[in-house]
Amino acid sequence: MDVDQRLEELAILIEEAKAVPLSASCMVNRAQVLDMIEDIREALPESLSDADQLLAEREGVVAEGRIEADRLIAEARAEQMQMLSQHEVYLVAVAESEALRSETLDEVTRMRRETDDYIDGRLASFEITLHKTLTAVERGRDKLRDQAEYDEEPLEEGGDLLS
Numbered sequence: 001m002d003v004d005q006r007l008e009e010l011a012i013l014i015e016e017a018k019a020v021p022l023s024a025s026c027m028v029n030r031a032q033v034l035d036m037i038e039d040i041r042e043a044l045p046e047s048l049s050d051a052d053q054l055l056a057e058r059e060g061v062v063a064e065g066r067i068e069a070d071r072l073i074a075e076a077r078a079e080q081m082q083m084l085s086q087h088e089v090y091l092v093a094v095a096e097s098e099a100l101r102s103e104t105l106d107e108v109t110r111m112r113r114e115t116d117d118y119i120d121g122r123l124a125s126f127e128i129t130l131h132k133t134l135t136a137v138e139r140g141r142d143k144l145r146d147q148a149e150y151d152e153e154p155l156e157e158g159g160d161l162l163s
Contacts, residue, residue: 003043003129010036010136014143025147033140040133054122058115065108072104073097 013033017026076097080090 003040003133006036006040006043007129007132007136010040014136014140020147020150023150025143025150037137044130044133048126051119051123051126054119058112058119061115062108062112065104065111069101069104069108073101076100 010033013036014026014028017028019026076093080093080097
C-alpha cells in the first residue's frame, strides 16, 4: 500500500478517535495504530528503492548521452580525416563536426536537466511524505507523553488512589 495512503488513514483514525473527557487526548486502538505504523515502515524502503532506481536511471540516461556524444564525435572525426585531402571540404567538415558536437552537448545538457528536474520532483514528493510521517509520529508521541503525564498526576498530588 502507498505510504501517503497509509499516513492519511492514520491521520483519519486519530482525527476520528474518541476524545478523553476533560482532556485534549483521545483513545485509539494501539494495535491498529502500531499496525499502520509498521505498514508505513515497510512501504518506506520501497519508496527509497524507487528513488534509488530513478537516480540509477538518470545516471544511465546521462551515460547513454555521453556514449552517443562520443560516438558522434568519433564519427565526425573519422569523416573529417577522409575529407582532409580537399581544403574546402575539410573546412565544411570541421564546421559540421563542431556544430554536431555542440548540438550533442546541448542535447545531453537538456536531457540531464530534464532528468534532474524529474528526480527532484520525485524526491520533493518523497520529502513531503517523510515530513508528513515525521509530523504524525511526533504528534503521536506528544499525545502519548501527554497521556502519560495525565495518568501520573493523581499519584503525585494525592499519593494513594484509594484514599
